Amino acid sequence: MNTHPVLQVENLDVRYGSFQAVRQVSFEVQPGEIFGLLGPNGAGKTSTLSAIEGLLIPSGGTIHVAGYDSRRQPLYARASMGVQLQSTSFQAELTISEIIRLYAGIHGVTLSKERLAQILDDIRLGDAAGKRFGQLSGGQQQRVSLVIATIHNPTLLLMDEPTTGLDPQSRRQLWERIEAMRDKGHAILLTTHSMEEAESVCDRIAIIDHGQIITIDTPQAIIDDNRGRPEVIRASRRGRITLEDVFIGLTGAAIRS
């Protein structure tokens, strides 16, 4: 099995003027792994993800995607990843099939009519091919976004809060698709506010706060390592220590802006 990391982030720093949003963040994501990046609002999750996606230039550190330096070889790094943004917007005038065809073309993937129809059928949107993206429900939009993010079979999939706003059925279906991708050897990096989902789906997680990673391990190991901490015990409400208790214990109970 290939054991080289698909994503290597080393000593990442992100600054917005005088504010340092991310400081010295380092982690790796292996092939066939779902890696969760958890943190309260404003902790630095989206900034970290944006730096990996190439949407912002880090003030320090290095990022390698599938072995490509994201600053020196940005196009190759971006071609190796698929991204599902937190709020996705596509050209309002284009239909679903036109959007899928556009993004496939941008990645150098040629789609025949039959293949496109099959893709739409697979996500149960065969009847919606002529609809505009804005006419779809949240769950349908999420399915289209995932298809577009994975149309070129990327080695790394980045997902920023993919289940936000989805009903339980859509959420369940999305996780099944993500797990199926992991089983095929894709590496997945995601952010989520749902500790239950992170605990049940992620192979490893990193908790980030004030721009720094405060712990990184498997969900169970993080729970086990922190279950004796007084602040975690104080946060526990169900008689047993959960990942959410550890998260609250480590990052504090105060609401972030």
Add this chain to the structure above:
Amino acid sequence: MSTTITAPAKTTTPSAPAVTLPKPATVFNNLLRADLITQWRNRRATFLVLLIPAVILISWKGLVPKFGSAFVLANCITVGLNAIGLMGYTNSIARDRDKGVFQRLRITPAPRWTIMVSRLTVQLLMIAIVTTILFIVGYQADHIVMQPSGYALAFCVAIAGGAVYLSLGQVIVGLIHNAETVNVVTRLVYFIFIMVGMFGSLGMLGDAINKVSNWSPYGTVERILANALNNVWTNTTTIALLATIGYTLLFTIIGIRYFRWQSSK
């Protein structure tokens, strides 16, 4: 023919199969097709861009004997170029930036220049269409007939002149990062350009405004268009052309320097 480019050497230990990049031409073709569809689906707005100069051209029929066919036609084409650059291009960029369309495109392996050049290509096509239609309207409504070489030269000059307003539009989306403000500013600039440019060049706003108008981005484009239509090329025309190129370069530099792919909401 292959549509992809093979990966160069990686900078660290390889961890995955080498990726292949799509050729820039492939990316550009896909973007252009999408932008053309978008333009076609917005044909109502396109029609309005054409309507204003066409209405002016028809209503100025009485001015043709006094000011000349070339002057009237050149003014109307300039108004059309203004509308394309300021209203069409600028607002579409501001709207898509605001909605996050550019953010989505930026996380693909599309070289960034292909995203903008595709948009500009569509607008240059619009300029060609609007100019041709105004030639036809001028002929049908005002019986304006120029020499074929005049039409051909004016057609080329319209493309060059349109670049001034596209670059001016780029300045506006570069300096203003809010879509609603961009919308308001483009309408205001469009209105000022038309009023000062058209009425100034007719001498209705006094000598001082006339001089300003003549050397404004409106006046220089209008002048080279009129001289191109007349098949006349003087030193003043050359200076107007150089001024037009100068404006385009200046606006392009500022527009690109301050452009942000993400809006400020």
